[in-house]
Amino acid sequence: MDMxxxxxxKALCLLVTLDAEVRDITLLSLAxxxxxxxxxxxxxxxxxxxxxxxxxxxxxxxxxxxxxxxGLPPVVVGLFVSIMLWRNGPFGxxxxxxxPLAMVIAQALIATPIVTGVSLAALQHLPKDLRLQIxxxxxxxxxxxxxxMKEARLPLLAAAMAGFGGVISEVxxxxxxxxxxxxxxRVLTTATVMxxxxxxxxxxxxxxxILLLVAFAVNACLTWIQxxxxxx
Amino acid sequence: MRPETPLLxxxxxxxxxxxxxxxxxxxxxxxxxxxxxxxxxxxxxxxTLLLALARLLPVTGRVLFHGRETENGxxxxxxxxxxxxxxxxxLLFDTTVFHNVATGLKLRGMKGRDIRxxxxxxxxRFGISHLADRHARALSGGEAQRVSLARAFAVQPxxxxxxxxxxxxxxxxxxxxxxDLGRILAETGTAAVMATHDRIEALRLADTLLVMRQGNIxxxxxxxxxxxxxxxxxxxxxxxxxxxISGEVEAVEEGTVTIATAGGYRLEAVGNRRLGExxxxxxRPEHVTLSPAPPASxxxxxxxxxxxxxxxxxxxxxxxxxxxxxxxxxxxxxPALQELSLKEGSFVWVSFKASAVLVFPVETTPALR
Numbered sequence: 001m002d003m004x005x006x007x008x009x010k011a012l013c014l015l016v017t018l019d020a021e022v023r024d025i026t027l028l029s030l031a032x033x034x035x036x037x038x039x040x041x042x043x044x045x046x047x048x049x050x051x052x053x054x055x056x057x058x059x060x061x062x063x064x065x066x067x068x069x070x071g072l073p074p075v076v077v078g079l080f081v082s083i084m085l086w087r088n089g090p091f092g093x094x095x096x097x098x099x100p101l102a103m104v105i106a107q108a109l110i111a112t113p114i115v116t117g118v119s120l121a122a123l124q125h126l127p128k129d130l131r132l133q134i135x136x137x138x139x140x141x142x143x144x145x146x147x148x149m150k151e152a153r154l155p156l157l158a159a160a161m162a163g164f165g166g167v168i169s170e171v172x173x174x175x176x177x178x179x180x181x182x183x184x185x186r187v188l189t190t191a192t193v194m195x196x197x198x199x200x201x202x203x204x205x206x207x208x209x210i211l212l213l214v215a216f217a218v219n220a221c222l223t224w225i226q227x228x229x230x231x232x
Numbered sequence: 233m234r235p236e237t238p239l240l241x242x243x244x245x246x247x248x249x250x251x252x253x254x255x256x257x258x259x260x261x262x263x264x265x266x267x268x269x270x271x272x273x274x275x276x277x278x279x280t281l282l283l284a285l286a287r288l289l290p291v292t293g294r295v296l297f298h299g300r301e302t303e304n305g306x307x308x309x310x311x312x313x314x315x316x317x318x319x320x321x322x323l324l325f326d327t328t329v330f331h332n333v334a335t336g337l338k339l340r341g342m343k344g345r346d347i348r349x350x351x352x353x354x355x356x357r358f359g360i361s362h363l364a365d366r367h368a369r370a371l372s373g374g375e376a377q378r379v380s381l382a383r384a385f386a387v388q389p390x391x392x393x394x395x396x397x398x399x400x401x402x403x404x405x406x407x408x409x410x411x412d413l414g415r416i417l418a419e420t421g422t423a424a425v426m427a428t429h430d431r432i433e434a435l436r437l438a439d440t441l442l443v444m445r446q447g448n449i450x451x452x453x454x455x456x457x458x459x460x461x462x463x464x465x466x467x468x469x470x471x472x473x474x475x476x477i478s479g480e481v482e483a484v485e486e487g488t489v490t491i492a493t494a495g496g497y498r499l500e501a502v503g504n505r506r507l508g509e510x511x512x513x514x515x516r517p518e519h520v521t522l523s524p525a526p527p528a529s530x531x532x533x534x535x536x537x538x539x540x541x542x543x544x545x546x547x548x549x550x551x552x553x554x555x556x557x558x559x560x561x562x563x564x565x566x567p568a569l570q571e572l573s574l575k576e577g578s579f580v581w582v583s584f585k586a587s588a589v590l591v592f593p594v595e596t597t598p599a600l601r
Binding site: 127130137140153 | 325
């Protein structure tokens with residue numbers, strides 16, 4: 001019991017004193033995961049819009065592939081990105097393995113199917129005549145897409161948060177392509193794994209508390225948005 | 233007078249869905265200020281025709297607006313910006329009433345002050361100025377459909393397409409909206425094509441009635457003509473074989489009105505209407521009595537002499553069409569028919585109670601009548 005209490009006290013101490021190393025790790029976590037989420041939003045919302053607004057053979061298959069992708073195991077993504085970026089791999093010449101950029105790429109690959117799947121569901125959930133109604137009001141195709149996105153803005157925001165939540169808590173891919181290099185690619189999850197392995201439970205608990213706080217903040221926003229969805 | 237270019241002219245219009253032809257309209261025209269009502273059973277193609285006319289569906293054939301093609305991208309957009317459509321569901325956007333009504337104007341690049349003025353005028357016209365700041369999700373069904381209509385009329389369309397806009401509303405709400413729509417169509421001179429299930433709604437608003445079945449138009453004409461002289465058994469069964477007479481309110485007494493008909497006849501009806509109001513009178517055949525001599529009963533306030541035009545057997549009863557200065561139909565049982573010894577061409581007295589006459593105001597543009 002003492003160990004847990006000590007851990008929480010230590011965590012508070014690290015938080016209150018703004019320990020430089022913990023601060024840098026937290027900031028890197030936020031930076032990597034937000035960048036990855038941003039990339040996945042651009043790709044995911046574009047793909048979701050295209051799929052939602054067009055009819056083509058194999059559409060159902062594509063949707064089920066996207067939905068399957070929502071549960072993509074991070075270690076598989078980590079392995080794939082490692083191979084791609086390996087010194088003599090197809091993109092080895094870039095020399096970006098074990099850099100934050102590699103982590104962003106891996107996390108974006110994890111978040112994109114999540115964002116795409118949730119966005120697609122949000123867009124498909126809009127009334128089927130809404131698109132025609134917007135066009136009938138004199139919209140160009142681009143204006144129509146913009147209004148549809150505004151109509152689905154809250155579920156789209158939920159998609160962003162689901163994507164972010166998925167990658168901030170992910171450890172497998174980050175450790176594989178980032179390498180947990182101190183002061184360079186060490187993030188909250190990889191640091192927690194390492195400190196636990198070393199038996200430094202206080203530090204591990206402190207890092208976990210911070211991770212939980214970040215996850216809690218994301219979920220609180222999500223819940224708030226979902227509740228706001230229904231006025232009256 | 234030289235014939236003017238119709239507002240909308242359609243030829244060889246076809247719509248395919250999954251390789252199956254679901255709509256075929258060889259020819260259809262809509263004149264300036266004209267209001268057409270589309271009636272027909274579910275699946276007759278009413279919505280498809282509206283979407284095709286509004287250029288919201290891929291079609292083959294030609295749709296000419298003011299005599300010009302509406303096919304290629306920019307022409308189609310220009311056409312969509314001079315027309316509007318209202319669906320059965322209000323389909324309001326997740327914002328305030330004001331911003332909903334402003335949407336079409338913003339899409340056309342109108343600026344702030346002009347938008348505020350136009351939205352203000354439109355809201356007032358529809359009697360919903362007080363709802364301007366209300367969120368669209370906090371409206372009743374009738375209010376929401378009013379906002380949807382206002383949003384469509386805000387862009388001052390030349391044509392408006394209406395797809396059963398009132399069918400999910402309760403009768404009193406519907407009544408109010410129908411009256412307002414009729415008034416606004418007449419005021420603004422907007423041409424309209426409206427799909428409806430409600431024959432009365434069609435009668436009140438439309439200059440032309442269009443009966444559809446299985447993707448085809450089976451009859452088109454003024455409502456009275458279609459209802460009095462249905463082209464075939466399908467139209468007859470769908471529109472009902474009602475007698476429809478147009479006229480004007482000549483006298484108003486407590487609870488009853490006297491209507492002078494176009495042919496110079498006078499009908500008494502129960503109801504509250506204004507003096508001088510243009511109305512349509514409907515009499516159901518089951519409320520019409522035929523007799524060899526003028527009826528003695530004082531309750532049958534309307535009595536007219538006429539000649540039998542046609543006798544049609546309909547199972548247990550016969551439908552007797554009489555020309556009493558206007559066409560009127562009655563249902564007569566077989567024994568009664570024998571007793572009256574009715575034959576085509578024979579003289580007969582037609583009578584019906586004042587309460588059997590349904591009176592509806594006519595709210596369409598008088599110019600077309």
